[in-house]
Amino acid sequence: MPVGINYTTYDGLREVPAFDPGIDNDNPPSPVSDLRKQLSRADGIIICTPEYAFGVPGALKNALDWTVSSGSFSGKPTALITASTGGENAHEAMVKILGAIDAKLTPETTLLIQFVRSKMDSSGIIADPETLQKLQSLADSFINLV
Ligand SMILES: Cc1cc2nc3c(=O)[nH]c(=O)nc-3n(C[C@H](O)[C@H](O)[C@H](O)COP(=O)(O)O)c2cc1C
Numbered sequence: 278m279p280v281g282i283n284y285t286t287y288d289g290l291r292e293v294p295a296f297d298p299g300i301d302n303d304n305p306p307s308p309v310s311d312l313r314k315q316l317s318r319a320d321g322i323i324i325c326t327p328e329y330a331f332g333v334p335g336a337l338k339n340a341l342d343w344t345v346s347s348g349s350f351s352g353k354p355t356a357l358i359t360a361s362t363g364g365e366n367a368h369e370a371m372v373k374i375l376g377a378i379d380a381k382l383t384p385e386t387t388l389l390i391q392f393v394r395s396k397m398d399s400s401g402i403i404a405d406p407e408t409l410q411k412l413q414s415l416a417d418s419f420i421n422l423v
Contacts, residue, residue: 278416284323287315296342305343312340313347321354321423322380327393328359328367333374341374348379354422355380356415360393385418 278284292308300306305313316322326337344350355375359368368389375382388411390396396405403409 279420282420285315287312289315290336290340293336293340293343296339301343301346309343312343313349316344316347316349316353319353321356321419322350323356323358323419324371324375325358325360326367326371328361328364331366333367333370338374341378344378350375350378350380352379352381354386354419355382356386356388356419356422357382358388358390358412358415360390362392362394364389364391364393381422383418383422386415386422388412388415 289308289311293312294306326334357371390408396403396408398404
């Protein structure tokens, strides 16, 4: 991210309880209100996910389900990175899910990185020049969208 862009990493996924429409109201469990508060404060959101068992990881999907009624993603500039071995299924599903919750997503703010482990160095940093370039281009598009 360029200088002047502040970002935080959301670290609460494992605290978010299983979605339950019976308690999906204005006074939800505190990890859910914290998630909604953090989303509402953000000018834009970057989601980066692997694929598990040919789908979106359950914890991520669960958290997104809590944002349907709150409209937290509605009109919110969003970037999606699926970084996995294959990842096509999760990526396709995430584009649909983000569409359903009205996130502001464009083809330029989505990126599927396949065989991601082969594109990282031993410390987990992306080392593949083509992937780096794609990430930079996604970041530029995302900032423009914001
Ligand atoms: C339980 C489990 C299921 C997985 N299923 C898939 C899958 O269906 N498709 C895929 O592309 N990768 C799958 N993977 C590989 C992950 O995408 C891989 O872990 C991902 O590249 C993230 O890298 P990391 O494990 O270094 O965080 C799976 C990994 C785990 C742990």
